Amino acid sequence: MEKNWNKHWVPNLHTKAIVKVLGQFLRIEQLRLFDNQVLTMTRRKAKKQKLEAARLRLVKQRGPINPCDPNVVPPVEAIMANPQALSHNNTHGPMPRFYVDQLVQCRQCGKEEVWRAAAQQWWYEVAKGNINSKAVLCRACRAVEKQRKVAARKQHQDGLALKEKRD
Ligand SMILES: [Zn+2]
Structure with a gap:
C-alpha cells in the first residue's frame, strides 16, 4: 500500500x-x-x-542656402531637383535646382526643426506642392493639424448625411 x-x-x-x-x-x-x-x-x-x-x-x-540661386554650388548632400516634376508650377520665377535640409521654426510652437531635403522633394515633386509654399509647422504640430482637419471633415460629412436624411 x-x-x-x-x-x-x-x-x-x-x-x-x-x-x-x-x-x-x-x-x-x-x-x-x-x-x-x-x-x-x-x-x-x-x-x-x-x-x-x-x-x-x-x-x-x-546657415540658409537658396537653391534657386544660380551661383550657389549644391552641397554634397543635396538632392538634385527634377525640372519636369516641377512643371506643374505655372511660373516664370526661378525654380530650385536642388533640395537641401532647411531650418524651420514652427509658426505654432516655435520649435526649431529640420525640413529634410527628401521631404521637400516629396512635397514639391510628388505631392505637387506649390513652389512658393514651404513647411511652417514642426512635425508634431503638423500631425495635430492633420488630425484636426480629418475631424472637421468628418463632422462636415456627418452633417451632410444628417441633412440628406432629413430632406
Ligand atoms: Zn510646432
Whole structure:
C-alpha cells in the first residue's frame, strides 16, 4: 500500500514541479523578450533623436542656402531637383535646382526643426506642392493639424448625411 502510494504520488509531484518550473521559465522568457523589445525601441528612439539633433546643429551652423540661386554650388548632400516634376508650377520665377535640409521654426510652437531635403522633394515633386509654399509647422504640430482637419471633415460629412436624411 505504502509503495503504491509512492508510485503514484512521486511522478505527479515531479510533473507539477516540472510544469511550475517550465511556467516560470516561460514567464521569465516572455518578460525578457518584452524587456529586450522595449530596450531596442528606446535605443532606436534615442539614436533617432541624437541624429535629429546633429542634423539640426549642422543646418544651423551652415546657415540658409537658396537653391534657386544660380551661383550657389549644391552641397554634397543635396538632392538634385527634377525640372519636369516641377512643371506643374505655372511660373516664370526661378525654380530650385536642388533640395537641401532647411531650418524651420514652427509658426505654432516655435520649435526649431529640420525640413529634410527628401521631404521637400516629396512635397514639391510628388505631392505637387506649390513652389512658393514651404513647411511652417514642426512635425508634431503638423500631425495635430492633420488630425484636426480629418475631424472637421468628418463632422462636415456627418452633417451632410444628417441633412440628406432629413430632406
Ligand atoms: Zn510646432
